[in-house]
Amino acid sequence: MLNRSWTMARKPPLGWPSDGDFELIETPLPEPAVGQALTRTIYLSLDPYQWGRRRGGLEAVGDVCHGRTVSEVTVDNGSEFSPGDIIFNTNGWQTHGLTGAGVDVFGYMFPRKLDPDSAPISTAIGILGMLGLTAYAGVYVQCDPQPGETVVISAASGGVGQAAGQIARIKGARVVGVAGAQKKCDFVVDELGFDACVSRLSPTFAADLKSACPDGIDVYFENVGGEVYENVLPLLNRNSRITLCGMISQYGNTDGRDAGEVWRQTGAPFFERQAVSVHGLHVRNFVQSHQEKFLAEMTEWIRDGLVKYREDVWQGLDSVPEAFAAMLSGGNFGKTLVKIGDDPTTAQAPETQRARRNILG
Ligand SMILES: NC(=O)c1ccc[n+]([C@@H]2O[C@H](COP(=O)([O-])OP(=O)(O)OC[C@H]3O[C@@H](n4cnc5c(N)ncnc54)[C@H](OP(=O)(O)O)[C@@H]3O)[C@@H](O)[C@H]2O)c1
Structure with missing residues (x-):
């Protein structure tokens, strides 16, 4: 062989x-x-x-x-x-x-x-490994959404996104997903229990996102950057929080610019005006401190049908x-x-x- x-x-x-x-x-x-x-x-x-x-x-x-x-x-x-x-x-x-x-x-x-x-x-x-811990750290540890707050999750049907949205629901937040294909949006609402989901591919994406978040955005879980991020920024509430998990839309960029720097510069005026806290996320910083607690809680949530x-x-x-x-x-x-x-x-x-x-x- x-x-x-x-x-x-x-x-x-x-x-x-x-x-x-x-x-x-x-x-x-x-x-x-x-x-x-x-x-x-x-x-x-x-x-x-x-x-x-x-x-x-x-x-x-x-x-x-x-x-x-x-x-x-x-x-x-x-x-x-x-x-x-x-x-x-x-x-x-x-x-x-x-x-x-x-x-x-x-x-x-x-x-x-x-x-x-x-x-x-x-x-x-998958869900009980690095991806699940990433979602747990970003939502639960860094942004700590409160009941009734609006949490937006990009790449909502993906590995990290589906876990992040469901954890925010468990915390009592109102959760709005952003995904590509409509079938993904339907899935996160119908199967995962998100409150709403809008398609980033729709020509009316900006208006759709705004109407899905009538009270603005309190927490943004950033997985993608680019256009989704640009449309999130004007909706951020005062004292809102962002976990910067990733920006996949930039992973194939060819303009030679530093994607992180562009991301920060684009957001800076909104961050200042609204006193936004930005939390850079790297899951390796949470393995020692949170892996055990995460595994225990996530296993229970899956068993109880709270996380799919x-x-x-x-x-x-x-x-x-x-x-x-x-x-x-x-x-x-x-x-x-x-x-x-x-x-x-x-x-x-x-x-x-x-x-x-x-x-x-
Ligand atoms: N910080 C950390 O420690 C850490 C750890 C793990 C993962 N991550 C990050 O978490 C993010 C999600 O990772 P994952 O493994 O869960 O992948 P995933 O969400 O399962 O797959 C990637 C998704 O990104 C979306 N996407 C692709 N191109 C896009 C574009 N141009 N604009 C907007 N969305 C686009 C697509 O979703 P739609 O078709 O639905 O838009 C795609 O399904 C990535 O940014 C990754 O780098 C960070």
Whole structure:
């Protein structure tokens, strides 16, 4: 058996991913050194930050593309694991990977054994993992919405957005989502219980957002930047709060400008006039302090049906570059995962090109 891997084929030009950025190679399976285990990848997480790493030169030509995974131990050579154990690891965009102790870019220890009886294993790289903690930190810890306040969440149906909006609802806020396709807007209102959701693609977006927020905006969860942000700014109330989680609309910009600086300059007059607090968010700053509390609360919320989540699961290693580009341009619907190998904890679904999993509590 061979290991199949997507590697960096070239230094990415500015802009969005395109054909020719990645190359699929086959190599012999790696041999675990003493203290290591060989694993096969079950689920691979695709995240916007991965493009930032590549654009920023953190992955060199020929490197296997980085990615966090849920994997199964197949061969143990004196590691802490046994064959059959399901673990959180960072195998990257490939079918197999070795274990090696470390801390990932978000401050999570890996490898780490997962308990398939406590939650579906894919949630370790989704709602119960980094994404969920990001949402929890931004809403719950940084912005602390009060009952009746209006909270706006951009990229509302995505991995972070769906969790952030539901946490704000639990806090008693009135939650307004912004999403792309109308079906995403319908989903966050009908299935996730947001109070309203407006489509950023509508020609009447600015007016729609204003009428969805008749009392202005008290908290803005920023995932996208760009036009959505520009239309949020005039609606910010006095003493409102922003968590600056990300600005995906700028991750493929080609003008060479510093997106963060542009974001701050655009907002500065509104921030000053309305005494807005802006909280930069990096989830790694909350792993030590909040991971345990977050996991306990989120697990309970899911169990009680207060939080639901949707995963967008692509099938097979070959689909990874396409799934990645789709996620960056709004072609995903929920947290983007790729199922690389069989999931021994679930009944096998028919192998379709793409299975959308809608897990409602
Ligand atoms: N600060 C942290 O520690 C941290 C941690 C994790 C993630 N993040 C950030 O959180 C954000 C969401 O990440 P995610 O993993 O949950 O991804 P996601 O929301 O599942 O997927 C990305 C979504 O962004 C939206 N989008 C794409 N292009 C856009 C554009 N030009 N304008 C507006 N929206 C656009 C699309 O939603 P629609 O089609 O619905 O518009 C797309 O579905 C990203 O900015 C990411 O960098 C930050």
